[in-house]
Amino acid sequence: xxxxxxxxxxxxxxxxxxxxxxxxxxxxxxxxxxTEVAEQMSVQLPKIGGSFLQMEDEIASLCAIIGAxxxxxxxxxxxxxxxxxxxxxALGYAVMAEIPCVIVNVQRGGPSxxxxxxxxxxxxxxxxxxxxxxxxxxxxxxxxxxxxFAVTVEAxxxxxxxxxxVILLFDEVIGHxxxxxxxxxxxxIPLVERLRTSVKEGVDYHPYLPREDGRxxxxxxxxxxRYNVTGLYHDMWGFPSDNPKIVHGLSRxxxxxxxxxxxxxAMVKEYYLEDAEQILISYGASARSALHxxxxxxxxxxxxxxxxxxxxxxxxxxxxxxxxxxxRSVTVVEMNKGQILEQVKHAVxxxxxxxxxxxxxGVLINPTDxxxxxxxxxxxxx
Numbered sequence: 072x073x074x075x076x077x078x079x080x081x082x083x084x085x086x087x088x089x090x091x092x093x094x095x096x097x098x099x100x101x102x103x104x105x106t107e108v109a110e111q112m113s114v115q116l117p118k119i120g121g122s123f124l125q126m127e128d129e130i131a132s133l134c135a136i137i138g139a140x141x142x143x144x145x146x147x148x149x150x151x152x153x154x155x156x157x158x159x160x161a162l163g164y165a166v167m168a169e170i171p172c173v174i175v176n177v178q179r180g181g182p183s184x185x186x187x188x189x190x191x192x193x194x195x196x197x198x199x200x201x202x203x204x205x206x207x208x209x210x211x212x213x214x215x216x217x218x219x220f221a222v223t224v225e226a227x228x229x230x231x232x233x234x235x236x237v238i239l240l241f242d243e244v245i246g247h248x249x250x251x252x253x254x255x256x257x258x259x260i261p262l263v264e265r266l267r268t269s270v271k272e273g274v275d276y277h278p279y280l281p282r283e284d285g286r287x288x289x290x291x292x293x294x295x296x297r298y299n300v301t302g303l304y305h306d307m308w309g310f311p312s313d314n315p316k317i318v319h320g321l322s323r324x325x326x327x328x329x330x331x332x333x334x335x336x337a338m339v340k341e342y343y344l345e346d347a348e349q350i351l352i353s354y355g356a357s358a359r360s361a362l363h364x365x366x367x368x369x370x371x372x373x374x375x376x377x378x379x380x381x382x383x384x385x386x387x388x389x390x391x392x393x394x395x396x397x398x399r400s401v402t403v404v405e406m407n408k409g410q411i412l413e414q415v416k417h418a419v420x421x422x423x424x425x426x427x428x429x430x431x432x433g434v435l436i437n438p439t440d441x442x443x444x445x446x447x448x449x450x451x452x453x
Contacts, residue, residue, distance in 0.1 A: 075254040077115040084105035084216040086239040088223030089147050095121035096144040098135035100128055103187045104243040105177035108149035129154035132358040133161040136195050143291035149175035152194055162203035164302040171230035175239045177246040180355035180433050186436050189433030190243040191353055199239045199384050210238040210384040214358040216250040226261040233328050234287050244356035244435050330385055337387035341378040347376025352415055353404035354380040361404045363438045388418035400453045401425045406436055408436050
């Protein structure tokens with residue numbers, strides 16, 4: 072059997088993963104460095120009977136996919152930092168109304184319009200805390216195109232399983248570089264399909280009444296059941312309620328369905344951690360440089376390892392704590408002022424041994440940068 076091999080940008084790998092997962096509706100607005108996602112969707116979706124809409128702005132894009140998801144479609148939008156900022160109100164609505172959808176943010180420098188054509192990883196905390204109120208969120212990332220494909224498929228699976236928006240947090244380097252991508256055969260990666268209610272027409276349907284396993288069966292909006300969808304706190308029929316018991320219960324549900332399953336959502340890649348005395352923790356394009364340093368120094372006999380994060384939220388604190396327990400030092404490699412660094416410090420038993428290797432100038436952090444940071448740490452006798 073001949074492999075389906077392509078040479079693509081990371082943005083194109085994301086498109087391929089979404090189509091593999093069953094995406095059939097995309098709405099978006101072009102913005103560097105994510106525009107290729109929309110461009111490819113405009114070409115590919117009509118070929119399979121799907122729908123592509125270019126919207127007037129980013130909040131409209133997310134609102135459009137929310138509506139399409141409610142009618143039974145697998146949906147996605149794509150943007151970058153400024154557009155992601157505009158989406159936050161609609162993102163909160165999707166969280167509250169429990170609407171499956173996937174949002175791609177190919178990061179660039181910020182704040183504001185920032186550094187449009189250059190790399191950064193400054194939206195990590197925005198992905199977690201950008202929308203107001205207490206809530207949980209899922210954000211995934213990847214450092215190579217095969218993994219971009221895989222985590223995109225997983226994003227759709229998680230969105231359908233937990234009835235939640237899922238953020239794919241890539242970066243400009245991953246989005247624009249080209250690599251080999253092998254498209255798996257249909258069925259090779261398991262897919263989670265929409266869980267639809269078994270309640271018959273004419274029977275009372277409770278859109279927010281969980282099954283014993285916690286999942287919420289859905290009914291395609293506009294089909295056989297009439298029900299209410301709101302961003303307000305609501306009861307099991309979907310109608311607004313300020314009853315303290317209902318408000319508290321829904322608040323806990325929205326948090327617990329994600330946080331209590333963090334161990335199932337968590338995805339990491341481990342390199343040479345068995346005997347590592349120094350551990351690098353990284354993600355996205357930064358992890359490529361970190362891995363290069365680890366491999367080159369291992370060849371010289373140094374006990375260096377890498378923990379690459381693919382799940383950023385919910386943060387895999389237990390994994391980080393366990394893998395770093397015996398490390399002499401931990402260095403977080405990222406392109407921001409330390410957004411994952413703070414999470415690592417909270418997770419480990421010895422936060423004073425956690426350090427930051429970073430760049431925030433729009434240039435990819437490279438192996439030489441990391442080596443220089445490690446020399447400084449070693450110069451302190453750590």
